[in-house]
Amino acid sequence: MNKQVRCGRVLIGGGAPVSIQSMTNVDTRDSEKLLTQIKALEAAGCDIVRVAIPDETAAKSFAKVRQETEMPLVADIHFNYKLALAAIEAGADKIRINPGNIGADDRVAKVVEAAGNKGIPIRVGVNSGSLDKKLLAKYGGVTAAALAESAIETLSKIERMGFDDLVLSIKSSNVKMNYDAHMLVKEMTDHPLHIGITESGTPENGRLKSAVGIGSLLLAGVGDTLRVSLTDDPVNEVIFGRKILESVGLREKSIEIVSCPTCGRTEVNLIDMANEAEESLRELGERRAILGLKPLKIAVMGCVVNGPGESREADYGIAGGNKEGLVFAHGEIIAKVAEDELIPTLIDIVSNDMTKK
Known part of the structure; x- marks a missing residue:
C-alpha cells in the first residue's frame, strides 16, 4: 500500500477511494465566477478542484473564494514561487508546482517549508511538454523512460528538503507512452499518483483517449486521484471521470442500463428505445450518485428469449414483443403496454424511485 496524504476533506492514496478532480477555466481574478464554477463542480460530484493562480490579483481572489467554500482547493502555480506562498497562506489544501519552472532550489525550498508548516501536500507535475533538455538529449526525445526519470528526480529533490507529503503526476497526450511511464514509476516510488491524459x-x-488511458492504469492498480482533461466545460470532466470509475468497478453505477444487441427476433425498435432510456435517465443517474442513493439496474430487452429473465433480475425493466411489451418492477410484471409506451412508462417508474440505500 502506498503513502497517504490529505487534501482538505479528501484522502489520497493509502487505500482511499480514487478521487475525481477537475480544474476551473474561468478567470481566477473574477471571484464571483470562480466561486460559481466551483459550486457547479461540487454539485456534479467533483472531489477536488484545482485553480490556476497566474498573478497577485488571482491570488487575492483565490483567498476570497477560499472563505466561501469548503471544497478542497489546489492552487496551480507556475514561474512565481511567491504566488505559491500566497496561496498557502490563503488556505490552499494542496499546491501544484513544477519545480523546473519555479526557479532556483532556494525558492522551491521556501514553498516546501511553507507547505510543511501548514501541513498540506504538494503535487509535483511532470508533463511530456516540459521535460528538461538534458533528458531529451539523453533519450533522444520524449519517451516513457525520460518521463519516469524526470519524475523520480523531481521527487528526490523535494524529499532531500525533508518533505514527504507528495503526490506525483506524470502525464502525456500519448496514451501508450503515458501507460509505459506509469508502469516504470510505480516500481520506483510509493507516493500517491495523480493520473490522466494531458491535452486529450x-x-x-x-x-x-481518457477512457483507454485512465482505465488501463486503474485496471493495473495504478492511480489514487484522476482528472479527465477535456477541451470542454469542466463539469463534463467530472461526469466522465465518474463513468470511468464506474466502468472499471471502482464506484457503483447509480443507474446501470443493460440492453441486448438485437437480432432477427427483435420486434420492437430497441436501438432507439435503449438510447432514449439512457439519455432520459442520465441526469437522474447523476443526481442519484451525488445523493448517494441506491444503485439501480435497468434492463431494456428486445424479445422473449432473454428479455423476461433479464428484466426480472433487474430493479426495473422492459421486454419487447410484437409491437408491445412487458414492464417489470423488482421481478414482477406490472404492466403490458404498446411499444411507444414502454420507455415513457419505464422512465416514470424509475424517476419515482428515490429510495436510499
Whole structure:
C-alpha cells in the first residue's frame, strides 16, 4: 500500500477511494465566477478542484473564494514561487508546482517549508511538454523512460528538503507512452499518483483517449486521484471521470442500463428505445450518485428469449414483443403496454424511485 496524504476533506492514496478532480477555466481574478464554477463542480460530484493562480490579483481572489467554500482547493502555480506562498497562506489544501519552472532550489525550498508548516501536500507535475533538455538529449526525445526519470528526480529533490507529503503526476497526450511511464514509476516510488491524459482534446476524442488511458492504469492498480482533461466545460470532466470509475468497478453505477444487441427476433425498435432510456435517465443517474442513493439496474430487452429473465433480475425493466411489451418492477410484471409506451412508462417508474440505500 502506498503513502497517504490529505487534501482538505479528501484522502489520497493509502487505500482511499480514487478521487475525481477537475480544474476551473474561468478567470481566477473574477471571484464571483470562480466561486460559481466551483459550486457547479461540487454539485456534479467533483472531489477536488484545482485553480490556476497566474498573478497577485488571482491570488487575492483565490483567498476570497477560499472563505466561501469548503471544497478542497489546489492552487496551480507556475514561474512565481511567491504566488505559491500566497496561496498557502490563503488556505490552499494542496499546491501544484513544477519545480523546473519555479526557479532556483532556494525558492522551491521556501514553498516546501511553507507547505510543511501548514501541513498540506504538494503535487509535483511532470508533463511530456516540459521535460528538461538534458533528458531529451539523453533519450533522444520524449519517451516513457525520460518521463519516469524526470519524475523520480523531481521527487528526490523535494524529499532531500525533508518533505514527504507528495503526490506525483506524470502525464502525456500519448496514451501508450503515458501507460509505459506509469508502469516504470510505480516500481520506483510509493507516493500517491495523480493520473490522466494531458491535452486529450475535444470532447469526443478526449473521452476516448481518457477512457483507454485512465482505465488501463486503474485496471493495473495504478492511480489514487484522476482528472479527465477535456477541451470542454469542466463539469463534463467530472461526469466522465465518474463513468470511468464506474466502468472499471471502482464506484457503483447509480443507474446501470443493460440492453441486448438485437437480432432477427427483435420486434420492437430497441436501438432507439435503449438510447432514449439512457439519455432520459442520465441526469437522474447523476443526481442519484451525488445523493448517494441506491444503485439501480435497468434492463431494456428486445424479445422473449432473454428479455423476461433479464428484466426480472433487474430493479426495473422492459421486454419487447410484437409491437408491445412487458414492464417489470423488482421481478414482477406490472404492466403490458404498446411499444411507444414502454420507455415513457419505464422512465416514470424509475424517476419515482428515490429510495436510499
